Amino acid sequence: MENAELIDRYLDLILEENKTTNLTRIDSKEKARILHIEDSLVALPEVNRAPEGLYGDLGTGGGFPGFPIAVETGRKAILVDSVKKKTAIVERCVDKLGMSDRISTFSGRIEDLAREMPGKFSVLTARALSQLPSLLELASPLLKKGGLFVCYKGEASPEEEEAAKKVAKKVGMTLVSKRSLILSDGETHREIFLYEKTGKPTVKLPRRVGMAQHKPLID
Structure with a gap:
């Protein structure tokens, strides 16, 4: 099966x-193709800059961008979400498509995964x-040196970007690039931030658990 067909079937x-089960607010296939598949794959250029090795998608929800990215890159992948109901569904769908040898799930908090698999990921x-700021703290202990972290944002405020600079220094991360784009619906704005460990x-x-969100390392 071609990659595009596999992703579409997923x-x-x-x-x-x-x-x-509430996995996504989008129920139209046409919209989902744009807001899930196209949106997932816009960061492929950044992901492809990462060294070889394990890929992880943090807060994967219904498996986006994790599943499309894993299929297109051919990397082994772990799709991470704290909601067990969601990871169970993602796992079931992955299994139905015969991809469970390459794509697995982790149901739990990102901090717990970092304790289990410190420095094991090449790209997140x-x-x-x-x-x-919270995302950088959560990603850092999971990444090996030289590993990349790709953040998809709607629009980050100048204050958020300034806070991220401060936290990046403390957690051993460096901003490599940032780019903005509009999806093919002509209205969805996306910013892609690329960080390196x-x-x-x-x-x-x-x-x-929870400290990264509730007490970020800004001061």
């Missing part, structure tokens, strides 16, 4: 599951999951 399975993604954090990571 989307069908997720939309079917969505009728009984997070789409519309949290503020940049360049050094060791100056604080012990991961901190306790």
Whole structure:
């Protein structure tokens, strides 16, 4: 099966599951193709710059951008979400498509995954999951040196970007690039931030679950 067909079939399975479990607010296939598949794949150029190795999608929800990125890159992947109901559905859909040898799920908090698999990932993604400072702290302990973190944002405020600069220094991350684009619907604005793990954090990571969001390392 071609990659595009495989991704499209996965989307069908997720939309079917969505009728009984809330995975996405989008129920039209046409819209979902843009807001899930196209949106997932806009960051392929950034992901492809990462060294070889394991890929992780943080806060994967219904498996986006994780599943499309894993298929297109051919990387082994772990799709991470704290909601067990969601990861169970993603796992079921992956299994139906015969991809479970390459794509697996982790149901739990990102901090717990970092304790289990410190420095094991070559590239991570997070789409519309949290503020940049929190995301950088969560991603850092998972990445090996030289690994990349790709953040999909709607539009980050100048204050969020400034806070992210401060946290990046503390957690051993460096901003490599940022680009903006509009999806083919002509209205959805997307910003792609690319960070590299360049050094060791100056604080012990991961901190306790929830600290990255509730007490970011800004001061």
